[in-house]
Amino acid sequence: MAPPSSCILLLLCLGMLCPHPGDSFPHKTTCTIKEGKADCSHMNLNNVPPGLPPDISTLDMSHNRLKVLDPGALSRYPSLEHLDVSYNSIMGLGPGLCDALPRLQHLSVQRNQVLHLTATELRNCSRLTHLDLSDNRLKLIGEPFSVLKSLTWLDVSRNKLITAGLGTKPQLPSLVTLILSGNDFTTLKTDDFSFLSSSPSFRVLGLSSLPLKKVEHGCFKPVSALTDLVLDGCNLNTLLTKVCDELSDTSVRNLTLRSTLQTVLKNITFKGLLKTNLTMLDLSSNKISKIDDGTFQWLPLLESLSLENNNIKHLTKDTFMGLKSVTQLNLQKALVKTKAAYPIIDDFSFQPLVKLEHLFMRDTSFRDITENMFAGLPSLRTLDLSWSKAGLKTISNTTFASLQGSPLQVLNLTRMALTKLDPGAFSCLGNLTTLVLKYNFISQDLTGEEFRGLNSIREIYLSLNQQKISLTHRSFIHVPTLRVLMLGRALTGTLDMEPSPFRPLTNLTVLDLSNNNIANFNSGLLEGLYHLKVLKMQHNNLARLWKDANPGGPVLFLKDTQNLSVLELDYNGLDEIPLKALRGLFHLNELSLSGNLLNYMHGSIFNDLQALRYLRMEKNLLTSVLMGTFSVPLSNLSELHMEHNPFDCTCESIQWFSDWLNSTNTSVPERTSSYICNTPAAYFNRSVLDFQTNSCKDLLLFQGLYTFSSTMVLGLMAIAFLVHFQGWRIQFFWNIAVNRTLGMKGSRYEQMVEDRYDHDAYVIHAPDDKPWVERSLLPLENENFSFFLEDRDAVPGQSTLESIVENIRRSRKIIFVVTEALLNDPWCRR
Incomplete structure (x- = not known):
């Protein structure tokens, strides 16, 4: 489940997405200047370089060897608004920093050696809005932050601070976010946040990874407008109820309690949150094994609840009582099977969740899907049961009967060890648009009755089903609305049947038949699929079907797919492509023919591929790339993959391609290393880019003379034979022509x-x-x-x-x- 946007901000604040100090980066030799930004990171610099453009607005000096911030050196760049000096050895900010940089707004001094911080060092930083002092050794002297009237974001995490109080008098009137994570204070005192009592904009507080042992009464009262609180990684096993009580008078909406060592949630744990407007509660990665009935009754406004990665043993019909506003419930890995038994989910356990739209139960264990397991979910739109460990083997027409009439649109049954779909298995899910059945063991002939009732279906995923599914000409007769059909590594048997199994799917746009060892079908396989845009047929055995020697001629199965945009035919053993195989594919954007045995191709085979942008033909047997064959597809190409072919580096075979490679702006990965000549011996194992096309130009005069002389000799020989054997006839017709043409009459x-x-x-x-x-x-x-x-x-x-x-x-x-x-x-x- 994706975290809310506010949580993403907090994760960034907490440094969870920041690079590790041990990460290795290649050292640069010069700064990179682009669009007013100067990147001088990773250069082993001891000072700010003097030769940068004076009007830059951003300067990145991170990962260097700075020990001081020299205002004199920085004064050369008075337009600076963003300064990053993180990952250096700076001992202090020093006075005059903001005098030298009057427009400074963002300052990052993360992971340095800053010790003492005074108000003098931050004097005149009236425009500063973002200050990151995390991972230093701060000791606050006086009230250093009292001069920062515009600051909205402050991070002082992991500084070994022994108190949450950053001042004794009200200050930071514009502050919105404060991160105090990973410090050493064990108590949240009543007056710790009094310095924020005059900060009406304050909303986000990060208190992760703290060794908390005590929470004093009224500690959150100065920040009652608080909306986001992060307590991840704190040991709140005995403190959680107290924390919730202290939050009772706040405006908290998002509460994150990941990895707080919870084991049992009692029915009074969240009682203190009744008066709040809590809409998001994250209890992921705890050790919760029991949830008392009515535990969440105090959270009537809650919209998102995450219990991911816990060890819950039993869900009852009262576990979620009172959660009448929840729209998203995450139970991924929340119920885990033990050696003793499966966790138990009682019938009607989800019935209190009348507004639930998204239920995530990935990798969750339960014994079976009972008749009333999902009863009472009138708003459910997404149900994810993928990778779940259950005794379910067959989907019958009663398995999802409890969802009869629900607006369910997405059902994910990936990797559930399913072996069979009964007729009418999904007949009660008339609103379903996406059905995912990947990574199962379904073994049967699809008669079409399995999908009866799926009147709104758009996407069916049956890939990776151990190649045990056989199709019939009626397999998809009940799903004409289908747009996406994925059958990669799923099929066995033949597709050579009339009519084609796909004939009813006139709206199909994506078809995946890859990895099925398909070797035989007729030209009507894709008949009627005029809207098909993506066709995946890689890793099959289509070589015979495209041979001119094939009985009945090559099978031109693409004749009805004139709107194709993506065609993948990799690893099919193809050694030739019929002249008309790709005719009419004027909209083809991507063609992939990698890993085949292609050598010679007809000169006009690609002439209709004028819209081609991506071409993959690596690992074939191409020896020549001729202008007559490839000029059209390569003319508008964005990316080409033709590496690992045995190129013949001669004037006739490779001259045009070598010139093209050396001059094109098209992306050609591995251009210098993987386009290697195989013949002749003079160029063996050398790059195609090294081919000397000038030698071909020296031959032009000789070739011209040779052509002229050969033409003259052959012409004279033809005239001599003609005169010898037909001279009398020529003379006869000549006389007639002269007499009639010159018109010598009346003279x-x-x-x-x-x-x-x-x-x-x-x-x-x-x-x-x-x-x-x-x-x-x-x-x-x-x-x-x-x-x-x-x-x-x-x-x-x-x-x-x-x-x-x-x-x-x-x-x-x-x-x-x-x-x-x-x-x-x-x-x-x-």
């Missing part, structure tokens, strides 16, 4: 072409078709139109082939008389 050229033709058409026919030609074509001839017939018009003595070629050239057209005889003619077939 002298056209007339020359016309003069070239002797016949209008060259007739080709088979000898058997001659009668048809003479009958059908020859009648068409006249003085302006003529045919060329080979057997009629050929020049005697001329070669047949030459005659054909020449006369075809001198004829405008060619007429083929296509018949079967022509096709069989030897000339045609040739």
Whole structure:
């Protein structure tokens, strides 16, 4: 249970959060200056350094070797408001400190050797509001604090003071907090706090770790406006009732009694607090074994009660009688099992706590959850039973029947050795939003009936259940409102089923399937989970599912999760990523692929990851980091982990990445020590940062010449082969192109072409078709139109082939008389 804010302040005041004097820090050589603050701590300095900016407002000189506070040295910094000289060897403050520092507000002189303190040393410290003189050897001379009119916080703890009285006349009119812990006085006298009788703002008093033996009547009367009192570590076994009686006329609201050696709380112990406004009571870390009935009846306004770390044997229906305002009860380790028996919690023990909202019973022992154990808690919102030692093994539909209709929202059953959830186990908890079942031994097939009735559930944690839970396609059919489902190290069996067990969870945003040795499922595993933002699948066996050689191709199970923000796939044995595996993940912010076997990746595999901020690929088999593959994901990256890969430090593999590492502002942990070259031998075991990219630039000219010459040679070879085998075709189409493109018509050229033709058409026919030609074509001839017939018009003595070629050239057209005889003619077939 988190302590109230006032207690946090007191813990700080008491030095519980302060560094131990033996803590080791590295010594610096220069002061750190930032935003008006100078940090000169841990520098073995004997004096205040003179060369600091004169306008600094804060100076930290702690953990040095100062023996005096020299006003002359400090006067160089008149704007100082905060001065910390703790953990030095200062013997005294010395006169003139505040004359040199007129704006000083906070002064810490903790753990020094200050002995005598006089009003002269604090003269003119009118603005001082915070003074820490703890862990010195103070002997007050006169009334040293009477001059501090603005002081609100004073710590003089652990100074071997023999009295709580710091003065004999009223002083410190603005004081709010006084810490007197760890001193040597054994009695709180009637007039000890009379010096605060004119301090209307006083509220907080720290009296921890005092050897108190006596509390005189009226000792708290001068500080009746007191609201916070800390008595931790005092032996109040016989004094507690007296202390409560003396507080009866105060305004105390927060009372801390940790480790005060209480064993039995009687029904009159807190009677004196009836007239107070006590709202917080801390009785943690005592040895309380018995609480009498009605012990707390005197505290009707109490809101927070802590009984943590005690040894209570029995809670009855009257133990908390009268606590009608309590909203938070801490019973963590309050009831501890002994060899003899379990502690007993009677039915209706919590019934008086009608306003209780948060009940913490972590690591508490009880025999069982009875039918009426939690009856009468109409306001309960949080119930923490984690790590409790009980005989409970099975959650049945009656286990939490006493909470029927309660507004319970959070139920924590972590590490309770549960083995089974019965159907309707939580059916009476219709308002539950968070159910935690981690670290149990649940072994069963989830049919879905276990979660029936959880109409408002948002989060279910089933992680670390020894991998004994099997899912069915109906496992979550009754919880469509679920947003977070944690199943890490919980599952056994297969997820290769239709429909997917997660298909009803359309509102799911976080899914954890890590550490389950999952090796097989289909592409519909996450079908319909359009709102999924976080997917954890590390430590499984997904290598086969993403192989191109997988029967049916790679399983692209991320196709419906376009809103993913975090994807964790570490330690899955992946040696390849399909080209489309990460397509469409435009909102992915964090990708983790550590501990796989990745080497080669497609050039565009990360192209959609434009929003990526965190990339983890350490401990893979990456040899090259190419610009074409990684330029997109690394362009906006905030943090990169790619260490412990066997990089190939060559120009082709690592040049771009080396330049990027040397120039980027992205956080790259272990940049200098864990990005090591594996090959070639010249760079073996050297940092990638040491790779000389200049050598790659010298090769650019050679590479250009090589590319040009290779292109020319290949081009000439192609032209030679083309001309050799297709030259005639090129010439033919060239002539056609020239004639048609240049458009030589109606010109002298056209007339020359016309003069070239002797016949209008060259007739080709088979000898058997001659009668048809003479009958059908020859009648068409006249003085302006003529045919060329080979057997009629050929020049005697001329070669047949030459005659054909020449006369075809001198004829405008060619007429083929296509018949079967022509096709069989030897000339045609040739």
